[in-house]
């Protein structure tokens with residue numbers, strides 16, 4: 377407890393897709409709150425955002441919300457201003473937003489889906505970092521955690537735009553790390569593998585008309601540790617990277633994947 381005591385953390389994409397389990401953004405927001413962070417939570421889904429805020433309020437720190445579609449050009453600055461107006465600073469930026477709807481193999485992917493996925497997953501994340509970095513520099517440093525995907529470095533099947541956008545997230549993260557190290561800002565990415573979240577399992581089962589538990593079993597079978605990860609596994613990695621325990625770690629791409637990336641070597 378208290379690993380983020382007094383820190384101001386902004387979680388972008390703190391709501392979640394409806395489903396049986398908990399999403400990565402929500403679990404991270406709750407984990408940060410339990411560890412004493414003061415939180416500014418952002419999502420475009422107002423209801424889901426409020427649900428996360430209620431759950432996070434069981435922690436020790438203050439929790440505020442702002443409903444924004446992060447792809448709106450002024451949204452990143454509004455999020456940063458909401459945090460600095462309320463708390464006077466921003467120490468941690470956790471970028472969780474990511475989508476994959478409409479994606480396809482390279483020979484079938486449509487322009488509209490490509491543009492949307494790149495806009496949400498990459499451009500909006502870059503803009504979010506661009507807005508937060510000056511405030512972090514002013515405050516003497518900070519930690520950025522970007523949620524990428526194992527798909528950025530491993531086989532992604534039909535997820536062409538998703539893979540490209542997440543490869544971009546990796547490159548963005550490393551570039552931020554290098555250009556901002558001298559200002560005390562660290563930037564790292566998490567590469568989740570198969571995580572049992574509503575977005576990855578419930579939504580995928582609904583979209584393909586498949587049975588949820590059958591899909592979950594299939595995903596587990598791919599993982600060397602024999603199970604899918606949970607959003608709490610991702611949140612634990614985010615907490616580590618956001619905290620002072622990772623003070624000498626910047627520019628890394630951390631798989632949270634039950635060993636799947638070990639197959640790549």
Ligand SMILES: NC(=O)c1ccc[n+]([C@@H]2O[C@H](COP(=O)([O-])OP(=O)(O)OC[C@H]3O[C@@H](n4cnc5c(N)ncnc54)[C@H](O)[C@@H]3O)[C@@H](O)[C@H]2O)c1
Pocket residue numbers: 388389390391392393398399400401402418419420421424444445446447472473474475496523524525526527567568569570571572573574575576
């Ligand atoms: N679950 C997995 O197996 C898995 C694997 C690899 C990577 N990931 C990554 O994890 C991240 C999210 O996972 P999750 O389980 O929390 O998903 P989720 O869909 O439950 O949560 C994402 C949140 O982002 C919000 N959002 C989407 N577009 C937005 C926008 N334009 N503006 C503001 N908010 C927006 C959604 O409303 C939702 O609440 C994504 O980046 C995803 O690519 C997940």
